[in-house]
Amino acid sequence: MTVHFPVMGREICESLPMGESLVIVDGTFGFGGHFKLIQEALGKRLKKYIGIEQDPFLFSRMRQEFRRTPHLTLVQGNFRNIDQLLPSGLTPDVFLLDLGMNTEQLTSGERGFSFREDGPLDMRLNPVTQHVTALDVIRDFSEQELVDAFKVCSSVRSVRALVRRMKEFVALKDVPKTTKTLISAIRSLLPREKRIHPATTVFQTLRILVNDELGALEEGLFKMMPKGPSRRRIMVLSFHSVEHRVVKQFFLKHGDVGKMKTRKPICPSELELKQNPSSRSAQLRVFECYEKKP
Ligand SMILES: C[S@@+](CC[C@H](N)C(=O)[O-])C[C@H]1O[C@@H](n2cnc3c(N)ncnc32)[C@H](O)[C@@H]1O
Numbered sequence: 001m002t003v004h005f006p007v008m009g010r011e012i013c014e015s016l017p018m019g020e021s022l023v024i025v026d027g028t029f030g031f032g033g034h035f036k037l038i039q040e041a042l043g044k045r046l047k048k049y050i051g052i053e054q055d056p057f058l059f060s061r062m063r064q065e066f067r068r069t070p071h072l073t074l075v076q077g078n079f080r081n082i083d084q085l086l087p088s089g090l091t092p093d094v095f096l097l098d099l100g101m102n103t104e105q106l107t108s109g110e111r112g113f114s115f116r117e118d119g120p121l122d123m124r125l126n127p128v129t130q131h132v133t134a135l136d137v138i139r140d141f142s143e144q145e146l147v148d149a150f151k152v153c154s155s156v157r158s159v160r161a162l163v164r165r166m167k168e169f170v171a172l173k174d175v176p177k178t179t180k181t182l183i184s185a186i187r188s189l190l191p192r193e194k195r196i197h198p199a200t201t202v203f204q205t206l207r208i209l210v211n212d213e214l215g216a217l218e219e220g221l222f223k224m225m226p227k228g229p230s231r232r233r234i235m236v237l238s239f240h241s242v243e244h245r246v247v248k249q250f251f252l253k254h255g256d257v258g259k260m261k262t263r264k265p266i267c268p269s270e271l272e273l274k275q276n277p278s279s280r281s282a283q284l285r286v287f288e289c290y291e292k293k294p
Contacts, residue, residue, distance in 0.1 A: 004103040005276040006033030013041040021047035024094040027079030029053040080216035098237045115199040118180040123210040154201035232289040258289035
C-alpha cells in the first residue's frame with residue numbers, strides 16, 4: 001500500500017475552533033490521515049466525526065479498518081451531495097475538504113490516474129455510478145469544450161493541437177488506448193517543466209473533467225454554507241491554480257455570512273516540504289462563518 005501523508009495536518013488542527021463537543025464533517029476522508037490527527041488533537045472535545053469518501057473500493061477498506069472507532073461515522077458518496085449524506089438536524093462546527101486524489105489512487109496503474117504506470121484511460125473515482133471514462137471524454141466532448149478546459153486547467157501551450165492529436169489518437173483502430181500510448185501520441189506537445197512530469201497537467205485536466213471536480217467543489221461548498229447566521233468553519237486544502245481560484249472566489253462571494261480567517265492562504269512549512277515534496281502546491285483556506293449578523 002502506498003503511504004498517503006496528510007497535508008498540513010498541524011495547520012488544520014490549529015485552525016479548529018475552540019469549544020467542546022465539536023462535530024466535524026470531512027468530505028474527503030481518504031485514508032483517514034486528517035481524522036487521526038484531529039482525533040488526537042481534540043481528544044474528548046471531539047463529539048462526532050463524519051467521513052465521506054467517494055471511492056467505493058477505498059470506502060470498503062476504511063469501513064473495515066475503522067469499524068471499532070468511537071465517534072466516527074463513514075459514509076460513501078460524493079461531497080457534492082452532502083445535503084443528502086448527512087443525518088437531518090446535524091449542525092456541524094467544521095467542514096473539511098482535502099481536494100483531489102490520494103497518493104494510492106494517483107500512483108496505481110489500474111485506475112488510469114497515473115502517467116508513470118500503464119493502465120486504461122479510465123480515471124473514474126466511482127466506477128460503479130459514473131459511466132464516462134477519460135477515453136469517452138476525449139472522444140465525445142467537442143473539440144471546443146476540450147480546448148476551453150485545457151486552456152484553463154493545463155500548462156500546455158498549443159492546446160488546440162493537443163486536443164486534435166488526442167482526438168486522432170482515440171480514433172486510431174489498431175492502437176491500444178492506454179495511459180502510456182496516449183502519452184506517446186502527445187509527447188511532442190507536452191510542456192517541458194523541470195520538477196514535474198510533462199503529462200501532469202494533461203492527466204489532471206482529464207481527471208477534473210471525468211469526475212466533474214470543479215462542479216462538485218462549487219456545489220459542495222454551496223451546500224456547506226449556512227443559510228443564516230451560524231457558527232461554522234469551512235477549511236479547504238486545494239492543490240492547483242484552478243482549485244485555488246474557485247475556493248477563493250467562492251468565499252469572497254459569500255462575505256455576507258463569514259470571512260476568510262487569514263488574508264493569504266496558509267502554505268506548507270519548510271519542514272513539510274522536505275518531508276513530503278508533493279505538498280508543495282497545497283494552499284489551506286479557512287472560512288469562518290458569523291454567529292450573528294455581521
Ligand atoms: C487528498 S485525498 C484525502 C486524504 C485524507 N485527507 C487523508 O488524510 O487520508 C482525497 C480523497 O477524497 C476523495 N474524493 C475526491 N473527490 C471527492 C468527492 N467529490 N466526494 C467525496 N470524496 C472525494 C478521493 O477518493 C480521495 O480519497
